[in-house]
Amino acid sequence: MKIITLGNTGIQTAELGFGAMYLPRVSFKKAEHIIKRALELGITYFDTAAAYQDSEEKLGSALASAPVSVVIASRSMAYKMGVDAFRQEFEQSLRRLRRERIDFYGFHAVNQPPDLANVLAGPLDFLREQQEQGKVRHIAITGHNPVTLREALQRGAFAMAMFPFNVIEQEPLHGLFDTAREKGVATSIMKPLAGGVLEHKALALRFFFSFCAGVITPGMASVEEVEKNVHIFEERRQLTASEQQQLEEEAAALGKEFCRRCSYCMPCEQGIMIPFVHMIHMKCWGKPMDDEVAYTLQLGKRMLPALEQCTACGKCVEKCPYNIPTPQRVRELVGLLKSASDSPHFP
Template sequence: MEKRILGKTGLAVSVIGFGGIPLQRVDQEMARKMIQKASQLGINFIDSAKGYTVSETLIGHGRKGERENWVIATKSMARSYDAMKADVASSLGSFQTDYIDLYQLHNVRTQEQYDEVMGENGAYRALLEAQQEGKIGHIGFTTHDVHMLEKAIESGYFSTVQFPYNIVENQGAALFEKAKAANIGVIVMKPMAGGAIDQGSLALKYIVENPNVTTAIPGMDSLNQIEENAAVGKQKEPLTSEEREQIQKIALALGETFCRRCGYCGPCPQGIDISTQFLLEGYYLRYDLKDWAKERYVAVGKNASDCIECGMCEPKCPYDLPIRKMLQRVKENLS
């Protein structure tokens, strides 16, 4: 398995990592088998989150006795100092470890949220303290917003950034180059576009061909998926002309109704976070996390059910997506 250095952390991580969100769908014994199989195939980077229900706990059981073989990353949506401090303690217990290699501020989407987490009583201060106490090794940043990605890279506060990147979502590519120049590790989430791309090996090959990407973290919930994904990390051949043609076809096909979460459609007069609606729908339809997605759909407050079809979003979308029809579909699926 090819290894790349994860920016300032200095950690050598497998170019194909293990995305922990779908572990919620398997039992403890299957999770153990999957994590052991991944380790045997050379995968050594695993990513989870406080919001992924039992994922951290399953990883803790699954990697027991093999702590030195894994670079463990997790993340929290906590915004305040106290909430983040509690989440770090909780994660340490779930993983059954005394340190976590990478702890990330999760899904910071707006300037207001950024100011909150970086403020005097914000979550970042709690992570700095945890780092000084040896509870975490490094601090990272995740977002779906390209402007927040740029801000995180330019700030100099983070060792890694995590952002969506795949055949149809490449809005972060130029900033990945900037991150590498600043010695910031780049972790790619949504490598299969949230399950919209069914040609997994091709999708991963496209991503790892980018030298500015450190590791891609496809979600996996079966031994077969682990074997297929790990095989990509051992390939050395560049994409063929036929594969590039296929990639273009996939991008064109998804382009008609696929939200890239660029955020240009906002702000919505009704206060709907439009891109989050499509993200949650993807978890519902393609990740088979129906209850989890519905809970978060309700929790965001304003959702697709509040759309009055004013149409102000559609002229601002650079991909000419039929946003009103897409929100109606979200409402039918998740309401």
Template sequence: MKYHVLGRTGQSVSALGFGTMNLPHQDLDISKRALNYALDRGINYIDTAPNYKNSEEIIGESISQRRQEFFLATKLRQRDYQAGKAEIEQSLRRLKTDYIDLLQIHYVNHDHEYDQIIGKDGALKAALEAQRAGYVRFLGISGHRPELLAKWIGSDIYDTVLFHMSLVQPFALQDLIPTCQQLNVGMIGMKPLSGAFVKPASMALRFSHSTPIDVLLSGMKTVDEVKENIAALETRIEPKEKEQLWSLAAELGEHGCRRCNYCSCPIGIRIPDIMISHLAREKMGLLGRGAQFYEEQAAKIQQCHEYEPCRKKPLCEPACPYDLPMQQTIQRQSKVGAK
């Protein structure tokens, strides 16, 4: 296993981290085996969040007795002080630990939201209070707007930042990573398969691994998935392969969608999922989950052609901060065959 220093935290962390969002969807014994196997193989970065159902409790039940063997990251989803303080205390109980290595202010995508968090009675107050008391070692922030994250980490509050890094969302390479490197902020990349959409999985993992991030989070569930992820990253990425992967990422990222979720669809189309995946779908096809998604959305995609209120001007597009042609992209998908 390869290790990196996580920015100015000075902590040595495995290049592959264990994302636990999907653990609650299966038998506890399967999760226990996967987590313990990962630790046995040298994965020492474990990521969770209070809103990942009972993920924190699974970690507490499965590996709290091995607490000194891993760097534990969870998140703070609340926005005000009192709720934030209660959530931190709840996480400590669920995780069966006396301290959290990294507490990340989670899923911040709006300036007004950030202003609330850092305000007089915002959630950051609770995080800093927990840090001073020794319950939290380091603070981080996460979100889906790399250009905003680049601005916020300049405050010198945050030791790390968590962001999308995949073949179909490589934007942090330009918008955020240079700032992190300048400030020595630890870089954690998430969703290398863009939510289990992008194939082949090994190529997607290797692209994310080839970037300057310190930790790549992969949402593993079983021992076999841990083995597959480790195997995908075992061999060195040579310059020629890196050049090919980065070229492909530039092509597949031309859609421009950061998944900020500002947009909404009156007929229930999941706009960001389509915007982010459509070029990969057209060029390479998708993993099973992605193909199933398009099957489930097919009727709504067809309805997009006929929905009267959007005929003259799409209702979704004015909300997009990147002025993306969402209606045109969505309607085109009704003509794309499965691969």
């Protein structure tokens, strides 16, 4: 695989990184097996976050005897609750990852100006102290809003920026990549498959071979996924014109208002599983009723009592970096689930 250098840090890694956000879906034993295979195939960069349930623990356990050349990145959202909360979560990350030092540690979901203000109000100084003490090699920042991230990078305080970039979300091409390059900031790409909604996964990954985007970290939760992704990055075939068109057509059909399944909007006080709502809505809304749509609606039927409790409070919209209109989609799904009960496809 192609080896890249991460900004001005001098750290080198394979272009394909391992996104560990889906490790909570598998057992410790399986996680160990997957990560061992990733290491064998040349993956050296592992990205996780304190918010990803037991992902840090699984990574820490699986990488306990890995070579020192392995690079680990993690981050915390606790800066939104002040420096003490952030300190506690940082110390927890060290314990869970079983490391004396984390290569990149940073601020998770710095999306809006108030988030950046929270980072600058103490947590950034705290991480600088940890850096002086040797517990963090480099300070990172992640977010979904290129404008906020550019403003953060202009301050020169961050060695790495992580953000979504894919065939649907190409906004970082309009300034954010340039600012990162000017400042010598490494870039790490989250959601290369747009949160898993792009069906042509191989094409979606090959999209990156026309750019120098940094380390690409698709979430992986099986040996098969690791092997397939490594194969794509070893071949490193750029998209042909017709493949590019195929991918762009898929992106156009999805539009911008689709859920990336990041769960930042959770929890909902009414117990609504919001990413699941969007998954079912996307597969069923506006589609003719057939066996597949009926099957998907069946899966959603058990959510109906909770969906009917939606108060349209709008808290989920405030927390969503993409302003997805969840209350509207909940309403639509309630109507769909009720009317589907009359369909002959519905058992």
